[in-house]
Structure formats: C-alpha cells, structure tokens
Amino acid sequence: MSNKNKKDKIQEENPKAAKQAEKDASMVLEEEQAPETEINDVVSDDTEEAEVAAMFDKLQETEKKLEEKSKDYLFLMADFDNYRKRTLKEKAEIVKNASERILKELLPIVDDFERGLEATKDDTDGQNVRQGFELIYNKLVKLLESNGVKPIESTGRDFDSDLHDAIARIPAPSEDVKGKVIDTTTKGYTLNDKVLRHAKVVVADK
DSSP states (O other): OOOOHHHHHHHOOOOOHHHHHHHHHHHHHHHHHHHOOOOOHHHHHHHHHHHHHHHHHHHHHHHHHHHHHHHHHHHHHHHHHHHHHHHHHHHHHHTEEEEEEEHHHHHHHHHHHHHHHTTTTTTTHHHHHHHHHHHHHHHHHHHHTTTTTEEEOTSBOOOOTEEEEEEEEOSSSSSSGGGGEEEEEEEEEEEEEEEEEEEEEEEEEE
16 A cells, blocks of 8 residues: 555544644644754854953953053153253353353453453553553453453444443434444443343433
C-alpha cells in the first residue's frame, strides 16, 4: 500500500489524529527550514558590543585629558616665555643704568670745570691753568660719553618739557625766537637716551 493510500485510510478511520499528525509534521518542517540561532552566539555578540563601547568611552576620556594637558602646557610655556623676556629686559636695564647714580654725581664737577674755563678764558697769565682745566674737562667728558652720557641740546632749540626745565621766561626779543630756549644756565644730560638731568633753561615767551 502506498503512502498516499495509507494517509487516506488514516483520515478515514481517525480524522482528528490525521489532522494533528499533519500539523506536527508542518511544525517540524518549519523548524528544520528556519535558521538556527545559538544562545552562545547572541551572548558573544552582546559582550563584544559592550567591550567596544567601553573602549570607545575610554578613548574619548583619554583624548579629553590629553587636550586639557596640551592647553595647560601651552599656557605654561606662554607664561614662562613672558617671564624670560621680562627678566632679560630687567637685567638689561640694570646693567645699562647701573652706574646712573655715580655718573649723576660727576655732573657738578663738569659744571665747575665749565665755569672755571669760562672765568679764565681772557686771562693770558693763567694760560697754563686753562690748559690744565681743558685737559681734565675733556677727559671727564670723554669718560661720560663712553658710559652713555650725552649733553642735551638746548640753546636755540624749541622748548621741550621732556628735556628742559624752564627756570625763567622772558618776553621774546623777536618773533623767530618765540617758544625757544634763549639761554642755558645748567646743561642737561641723557644716559642711554634716558634723561639723567633736565637742562635748566630760560625760555622766550610766545
């Protein structure tokens, strides 16, 4: 007897049993055709995703810390560079003007020499004295110049309050001298372009 005849005979004898057998066979066939998914594979995939996510978070945290450290390093380098430049400038100023006090104290001596030379310029009997004055005066002026001390030009120049100290003002004898220095009572000096002593001058009013 063929399978078909057997099936027909079973359906005739017990229809309910035949229908249940077909249903069971259909379920078995669907399970055989469906793709198999193992629990271990699912667990493994979830674990890998969690590890990747954890590594990504750790990488982001590391990059953030590195960025903060880089900023701190740049700020530190900038501060150090400013400090280095400021220190070098201060040292240069100290070296440049270290002898300022001593040189300033020498200026009255120069004034005395100039007055002595002026007082003896018409004294023929004191010619040797004058020559001695001139020798010492020239040496002293040369010493000052070698240390950066230079006289401030004043007589005949426009009055400059940054360089000159007006001790008197008189009516201008002519239009062309208004606002100019017409006499210098005490020379002024600069030390490396910084005013060491203002020139004391007489100014013609405008």
